[in-house]
Amino acid sequence: MDVTRHRAHSAWINAERIKRLSDRLIGVGPIGIGLDGVLAWVPGANLIYSLGAGGLLIAEAVQVGASTATLARMGLYIASNSAMTGVPVLGWAMDTLFPGHLMAARALQKDIEARFGRPAEAPRSSRFGFRRPVAGV
Template sequence: MRRAPGRGATYSAAASATSVRELDELAHWLDSKFSLFGIRFGLDSVLGLVPGIGDLAGFGLSAYLIAQGYRMGARKRTLARMAANVAGDTVFGSIPLVGSVIDVFWKANRANMVLLKKDLARPGVIRRT
C-alpha cells in the first residue's frame, strides 16, 4: 500500500485491479455481451430501444464508469475524453431506432475502459475517496 503525502487515500494495487476488472465487465455487458449474426451488442443498445428511459439508464451506467475512474485517480484529461465519448453515445443514441444501430457499432464504454486502463497504468496514481 502506498500513500502520497497529504493527498488522496491509501492506494492498493490489488483493490484497484479488482475495481478495474469489475468496471471492464460492466463495459462488456453494456457494449458487447451478446452476439447476433456475428454482430456484438450490449445492454446499452437494448436499453436504447425503450424511448427516453432506456437512454437515461445507459447514460447513468456510463456516468458510473466515469465516476469510478475519478475515484481511482484518473486524470482530468482522461475523464474529459471519457465524458465526450458518453456525451456522443447519449446524443446519437437518443435518435429513435437509428440510435440503437449507432450503439451497436460505437462502443463508447469499451473505449472508455481502454482510456482508463492506460491512464491508471501510469506511475504514482493516487486514489481519491
C-alpha cells in the first residue's frame, strides 16, 4: 500500500478530532470528558457512538497502513471502552472516565509519526496539559 505523507497527516488530524470529541471536550490536565463520557449514561446511545467513533479510527488506521500491532492495540482499547456500557451504573461510570478513543487515537498517531513524522499543524502540549487548537477544529 502506497500512502502519501499528506494522507497520513490527514489521518493524524482526523484522529486528533475524534480524540478530542470523544474524550477531551472538557479537560484539565490528564482528566477529560467528551461525548463518550456524557453518552455513557444513555443506554444504547453510548454503544452506537463508541463503535462508530472507534470504527472511524480503525478505518483511518487501515487506510494509512498502520501496523498489525497498532490495529490490535486500537481494537483492544475500543472493545474495552464499548464493553463497559453493558454494565449499568458502575460500567457507565467507568466508561465516563476511561479514555478508550483517546488511547486508540494516540496509538494511531504514534504509528503515523514513526513512519511519516508529526504534521506541522499538530497541536503542541503545554506544561499545564492544555493544547493549542488544531486548524479547522
